[in-house]
Amino acid sequence: MSPGFAGFHEFWPHYLREHRRPATRWLHFYGTLLAIGCLVLAFVARQPWWLAAAPVAGYGPAWIGHFFVEHNRPATFKHPWWSFIGDLRMFWLMLTGRMKRELRSLGIVAE
Numbered sequence: 001m002s003p004g005f006a007g008f009h010e011f012w013p014h015y016l017r018e019h020r021r022p023a024t025r026w027l028h029f030y031g032t033l034l035a036i037g038c039l040v041l042a043f044v045a046r047q048p049w050w051l052a053a054a055p056v057a058g059y060g061p062a063w064i065g066h067f068f069v070e071h072n073r074p075a076t077f078k079h080p081w082w083s084f085i086g087d088l089r090m091f092w093l094m095l096t097g098r099m100k101r102e103l104r105s106l107g108i109v110a111e
Helices: 008-017 022-045 049-070 080-095 099-105
Strands: none
Touching: 008 080, 022 049, 022 080, 080 099
């Protein structure tokens, strides 16, 4: 059974605990980067099929991280919107070099 969350502020620490291992976070990072690239290509090249490629490019690496690195189920299955927001927030924190500080601030020990 999925734990209930009053809002994203409660979901966020859970999300990070599900992404404890750096390899999982990096797979998410690259997946998000690929998805953004697909969206840019769809716009620049005016090729709508890139829009269909974006979710595959984004979720493919992320789910590999969950199934083969973390050995857990992606939060997307039960909390798709918050998981999407969590992916973007984690991407930004990693891009700006603040991910480790965020983990420490929430008392989450990265493996």
